[in-house]
Amino acid sequence: MTIDIQHLKQWEGKVESCADRIAPNPIAALAATLGNEARIQAPADELPPLWHWLYCLPVALRSELDSDGHPVRGGFLPPVPLPRRMWAGGRLTFLRPLRVGDAIERTSRVVSVTAKEGRSGSLVFLLVRHEFGNAEGPAVVEEQDIVYRERPSGLAPAAQPTSASTHSLWEERIHPDEVLLFRYSALTFNGHRIHYSRNYATQEEGYPGLVVHGPLIATLLLDLLSRRMPLARVASFSFRATHPLFDTGDFQLCGAPSEDGRTVELWARDENGHLAMQAQAVLAAATPINP
Numbered sequence: 001m002t003i004d005i006q007h008l009k010q011w012e013g014k015v016e017s018c019a020d021r022i023a024p025n026p027i028a029a030l031a032a033t034l035g036n037e038a039r040i041q042a043p044a045d046e047l048p049p050l051w052h053w054l055y056c057l058p059v060a061l062r063s064e065l066d067s068d069g070h071p072v073r074g075g076f077l078p079p080v081p082l083p084r085r086m087w088a089g090g091r092l093t094f095l096r097p098l099r100v101g102d103a104i105e106r107t108s109r110v111v112s113v114t115a116k117e118g119r120s121g122s123l124v125f126l127l128v129r130h131e132f133g134n135a136e137g138p139a140v141v142e143e144q145d146i147v148y149r150e151r152p153s154g155l156a157p158a159a160q161p162t163s164a165s166t167h168s169l170w171e172e173r174i175h176p177d178e179v180l181l182f183r184y185s186a187l188t189f190n191g192h193r194i195h196y197s198r199n200y201a202t203q204e205e206g207y208p209g210l211v212v213h214g215p216l217i218a219t220l221l222l223d224l225l226s227r228r229m230p231l232a233r234v235a236s237f238s239f240r241a242t243h244p245l246f247d248t249g250d251f252q253l254c255g256a257p258s259e260d261g262r263t264v265e266l267w268a269r270d271e272n273g274h275l276a277m278q279a280q281a282v283l284a285a286a287t288p289i290n291p
Contacts, residue, residue: 003081003122005115011078017107018056022047024100026054026187033183034223046097048226049234050219052132052140056106057189068200069191078113080124082148084205085192087214089240092142102134111143121150145240151206161243164269164276168254169289170228174220176212176247184216209246217245217277221266224253225281229264232287239279245270261286 030051031039039048060071073079098104111127126146133139182196193200194211201207218239225232245251249271257264266279 003115003124005113005124008078008080008113008115008124011076011110012113014076014110015107016076017105018058019103019105020055020057022055022098022100022102022104027051027100029183030054030187030219033180033187034220036223036227038227045099047099049094049222049237050092050215052098052104053188053215053219055104056132059189060191065191068204069193069197076108077110077126077128077146080126080148082122082124083151084149086147086149086241086244088145088147089214089238090142090144090218091236091238092140093236094140094234096134096136096139098132098134098139104132104134104139107131107133118149120152124148161270161272161274163273164254164267165256166273168256168267170224170253170255172224172253173250174253175250176210176245178210178247181210181212181216181247184213188213188215207244207246209248212245212247212251214239214241214277217241217268218279220253221255221268221277221279222281224255225264225266228255229257229261229283229287229289232264232281233284234281235284236282237279239266239277241277243270243274243276245276251276257289261289 027047028040058071064071066072070085108128108130111129114125116123124147128144128146130142130144131138131140178196185195190213194205194207195213196210198210201210221239222234222237245268251271252269254267254269255264262283264281264283266281268276270276
């Protein structure tokens with residue numbers, strides 16, 4: 001497919017903003033969705049890392065949605081003419097905590113739009129930068145990597161997945177059923193049908209089942225860290241999706257803290273032992289490690 005990259009580059013520098021207030025109910029709902037009983041029984045005043053994704057959500061009218069459930073392209077994000085889109089990874093810096101009751105604002109900017117040809121066809125990469133702040137100033141600075149791609153034709157060789165490490169201190173099994181995926185979609189106001197419409201995911205996009213959200217996997221990984229190292233304060237976090245997960249099989253959350261308690265390697269491993277997501281958390285200070 002021919003991509004008019006110069007047209008798409010006109011979206012570089014485009015800015016949008018959104019204001020919100022951190023209410024407690026979404027926090028309790030996400031804790032219930034993740035199965036984290038401790039956060040329900042003893043609600044925290046501070047918003048856990050990555051839970052800012054519950055707030056300042058883009059709101060689009062039904063008439064503004066595309067057939068895949070996302071807002072029609074060409075608004076804040078460029079009108080990339082490729083059918084598959086994926087939140088492939090990101091990097092976050094946590095400057096100060098956001099707290100329940102805070103009035104917050106998100107400012108987002110399209111940093112770059114690039115295109116390339118891969119083994120599976122045309123690819124377009126978007127780098128989007130978000131800044132979340134409260135009355136004290138910037139609190140979370142985030143860069144998101146978004147990838148658009150063609151549907152597999154069956155002619156190009158499929159990318160070979162990487163085997164995940166088995167050297168972990170922590171492991172937990174996750175069963176990604178329809179209810180988990182639906183609840184997370186609802187909490188983040190994510191209309192992308194690959195996460196909750198089996199007919200669309202399998203018949204229109206050719207996936208073997210419902211697709212597990214990349215941000216949900218990242219949130220589960222940091223939730224694992226917070227439960228195993230409850231005193232840890234995350235200073236920065238990066239993650240990269242390497243292979244999709246589906247509701248057709250369970251997956252493992254894995255963690256391996258460094259000996260000095262300053263960094264934690266985190267990853268998700270599918271039922272076949274393939275690496276699905278690689279992540280790293282850098283802690284603000286050395287923290288005791290629990291097995």
